[in-house]
Amino acid sequence: MAPVPASHPQVAVTLVLLLSMLGLAAGGKVLVVPVDGSHWLSMREVLDSLKEKGHEVVVVAPEVSLYIKPSKSFVMKTYPIPFTQEELDRDFHEFTQDTLKEGSFLERFVRIYQRFEKNSALLLSTCEHLLYNKELMRYLEESKFDAVFTDPVIPCGPIVAEHLSVPSVYFLRGIPCGLDFEATQCPNPPSYVPRIFTEHTDHMSFLQRVKNLVFDVPNLFLCNFFFQPFSKLASEFLQRDMTVLDLLRKASVWLLRLDFVLDYPRPPVMPNMVLIGGISCTQEKPLSKEFEAIVNASGEHGIVVFSLGSMVSDIPMKKAREIADALGSVPQTVLWRYTGKVPSNLPQNVKLVKWLPQNDLLAHPKTRAFITHGGSHGVYEGICNAVPMVLMPLFGDQMDNAKRVESRGAGLTLNILEMTSEDMSNALKTVINDKKQLSGR
Known part of the structure; x- marks a missing residue:
């Protein structure tokens, strides 16, 4: 891409x-x-x-x-x-x-x-x-x-x-x-x-x-x-x-x-x-020592960046636990922007942060996937940095943005209300490991 x-x-x-x-x-x-x-x-x-x-x-x-x-x-x-x-x-x-x-x-x-x-x-x-x-x-x-x-x-x-x-x-x-x-x-x-x-x-x-x-x-x-x-x-x-x-x-x-x-x-x-699409694709900046340490510690598997945008920082606990189960099924370290109550089943490979330098992380060579709500700002950052996406649109034009990404072979879309842990796990594994299946959609 x-x-x-x-x-x-x-x-x-x-x-x-x-x-x-x-x-x-x-x-x-x-x-x-x-x-x-x-x-x-x-x-x-x-x-x-x-x-x-x-x-x-x-x-x-x-x-x-x-x-x-x-x-x-x-x-x-x-x-x-x-x-x-x-x-x-x-x-x-x-x-x-x-x-x-x-x-x-x-x-x-x-x-x-x-x-x-x-x-x-x-x-x-x-x-x-x-x-x-x-x-x-x-x-x-x-x-x-x-x-x-x-x-x-x-x-x-x-x-x-x-x-x-x-x-x-x-x-x-x-x-x-x-x-x-x-x-x-x-x-x-x-x-x-x-x-x-x-x-x-x-x-x-x-x-x-x-x-x-x-x-x-x-x-x-x-x-x-x-x-x-x-x-x-x-x-x-x-x-x-x-x-x-x-x-x-x-x-x-x-x-x-x-x-x-x-x-x-x-x-x-x-x-x-x-x-002027893609104006959010600025030149990446060096990561802080905190984030650099997390990325380097991820080893050969790399990291997954997870953010549902500026408007959503926490989600209902039932859904948070389902997501935590799915994130624990992949070997990557997951950086999840989340400020809600910590799910009781949070796996060891998931790091919760109140804020993350999204574009800088997406530009890092160890980034394997981007879980996003489908806002245009984040979608273009994902495209600019050639990071495959799992999209969970919430409202507005996010559903249309997600469909565009999927039709371009750059990601998979999930219905956040209806998806199961298995659905999310399968989608995440597909965008990380099966680029051929992704691009053939």
């Missing part, structure tokens, strides 16, 4: 070109309106590159957040919101726990829908408190920014850009319901472009193509449910009729975290769309 080159320079160059109107010697002034969670973790690395290029970066974020913290790479401006850090942490912990709860399809659907509805209201409220913070908005107006850098999946940044009348640069993987296709006037034929959440590949049967077409109907309902409140907010704040689609159409540059090494063929992209 050919490694994907790191793309931080490509992203930085694109933004530099946008800001070049300022003169050859002047750096630009960039306002960043981020989306919290894993979206922020991908964006943060780009901000470091912008700072290195001499640009002034200002990040606006709520006082309470999951991962958005101050940094030497940018000036951070915060605004109050009507909930505490404890409430936010609890809500997102409950969301991940709901995802991992067993039950009938209807029970799980209702739980996730209710949680989605609550989180949507939280995101809308956060945006309202930014837009109607008069002191902060006055500061933004007086600062004369040259561009707004934002993730439009939560369309608060586009509203800010429209209010300030400055160019907007979008940084994203995709938008539900194909709004990114519609906003850029890119064709989106259901005959060969798989819809999000369908888990289809680009080799669909006739019935799958029909399902792909029909799936557009509930997709539109979902979009209306989620984005209509933001359209209303934008219209009220900007004092003119404005939809989310109208806002998206005003983007100057689309930086899409896509690459055809993973993603399926799609209609031609527009001139202002740049594919």
Whole structure:
């Protein structure tokens, strides 16, 4: 599997070109309106590159957040919101726990829908408190920014850009319901472009193509449910009729975290769309003494890296014990990012850690496999370092990412709710020992 080159320079160059109107010697002034969670973790690395290029970066974020913290790479401006850090942490912990709860399809659907509805209201409220913070908005107006850098999946940044009348640069993987296709006037034929959440590949049967077409109907309902409140907010704040689609159409540059090494063929992209998939594939750094010692002690069998991403650090005990059984069936040392209660059957070859340098470990020659939830950040790191994957997707686009990896012969997918210890053990042994069977899928 050919490694994907790191793309931080490509992203930085694109933004530099946008800001070049300022003169050859002047750096630009960039306002960043981020989306919290894993979206922020991908964006943060780009901000470091912008700072290195001499640009002034200002990040606006709520006082309470999951991962958005101050940094030497940018000036951070915060605004109050009507909930505490404890409430936010609890809500997102409950969301991940709901995802991992067993039950009938209807029970799980209702739980996730209710949680989605609550989180949507939280995101809308956060945006309202930014837009109607008069002191902060006055500061933004007086600062004369040259561009707004934002993730439009939560369309608060586009509203800010429209209010300030400055160019907007979008940084994203995709938008539900194909709004990114519609906003850029890119064709989106259901005959060969798989819809999000369908888990289809680009080799669909006739019935799958029909399902792909029909799936557009509930997709539109979902979009209306989620984005209509933001359209209303934008219209009220900007004092003119404005939809989310109208806002998206005003983007100057689309930086899409896509690459055809993973993603399926799609209609031609527009001139202002740049594919930057794999930007998380940074040059690896030397491991700390702690991790280097663990890796070296693994001997000829090497290590397995196991992380379910930034949003999930513990899982229900029953499932944790099943996973522990499976991990004990392989001779590799397993580094498991996990902060929950330790399973009573934890085998000796498993090391629990609260944090791990994921990309640096994946780049190590002793790494034999990567167990992941299928987030795009981790998936690209696995691909860049040519490490086979066992994928256990939880929510969002992770199911589609997992299907892409599997269709490329780079990993195997398991249903974390239905899998047994034996299922996980067999999948892990296959990706480590049977590359021929893996690539033949």
